[in-house]
Amino acid sequence: LVLANLVHPVPGFTAPQVLDDVIYEVTPSGSIAWQWVASEHLNELGFSPESLKLVLAAKPRNGAQAVDYLHINNMAVLGANKWHAQGDARFHPNNIIISSRESNIIAIIDRKTGKVAWTLGPDFPAIAGAHVPRAVDQIIGPHDAHLIAEGLPGAGNLLVFDNQGEAGYPRVSPGIFPHSRVLEIDPVRKQIVWQYTAANSAQTLWSFYSAFISSARRLPNGNTLIDEGMNGRFFQVTQQGDIVWEYVSPYFGSSPVGGEGGPVLTNWVYRALPVPYNWVPPETPRSEKPVAAHNAATEHLVARP
Template structure:
């Protein structure tokens, strides 16, 4: 179960895209940070077996975590949201948060209550830095206004209806 909020800031490591939420956005003045999580501290605290990454919103005055997102926020196992490097998180005008799970090239948007309302996995592959591996890594995702798209650019919107997850009985017990 997700931890009670607000609560004191706990240990985080591998933080990315730490920034103050700008004026005019929900949470303005708070620090938003992508917490990769991982082994850290002295003595070292290892990443748990089912742990994953988090996005933290911290009130810098009270030094309290006032909002967080982890896979548990969307009722998923911890490993369903994890990036050991790169990544970002940005607050949107509607109060949702745009998250870039960088090492997986995955962008998604969550509500304040943790509902995943939009997701995209980049199909664009390229050579990963420092190796011959091919990857869809994305360092950072930044929201832009819909009006930013140049006039005359073809664009359309189509609602995506998520499939219902139906659990089917199996014959495994036979």
């Protein structure tokens, strides 16, 4: 499966060209065996009539030639999960989950029919604090939406990095204290069952914030690995919010993004994925030493390359 862009005119859009999101299934020989084009399913994504008018009237930004109206940034096969095992066909293991940065939508595509089988968003109530469980509240510009795999704590729940940047039709933003969240969501009840913000680590909310890119993955021990992408920071938190491992990438490269037209240096990292320890070839230089317990409220452990 390949997530790609298709630049073409789409009837109904004000813009002459649309940067459409498309999913291709490609055979080993390079033939397209199946495809899904987002603009053919706009009426299935949950837009109100008023929001759909804003979508169709969207204009290209940042000098682009085509309007990037959804910006689907993530696509994954659901895999085996308890919801399907319990008889919910929407969560068939072959179905596909996507997240749209521009529309604040997470959706599941039925692999057989191509229809959208399940959606979260685009409309949410205002954020209602930190207590859980609670109904899913305002998600903005999400990334890395996926179901936690079988065998991991929270299996079957949706894990997503909620950037809290600026997005939506109409656009919404997090206000004076922008900060990101990691949300674990029961996708059937559509309730937040666990969340992480910097406040869970006794830090100011804005000390954990990535308005774009980023990811979050559940680990076998129940901790969560978080990539605060725009700052090149990876860290691991317990269910209680203790930071037990942290690494800031020292590798910087030139980027045309974020410099008001001029090149700048950045250490941003799009996504961080955990791999099993034995995935690393045995001949790779390595060392192990125990890490002492610490108080996450007063100090951090920093991993050095």
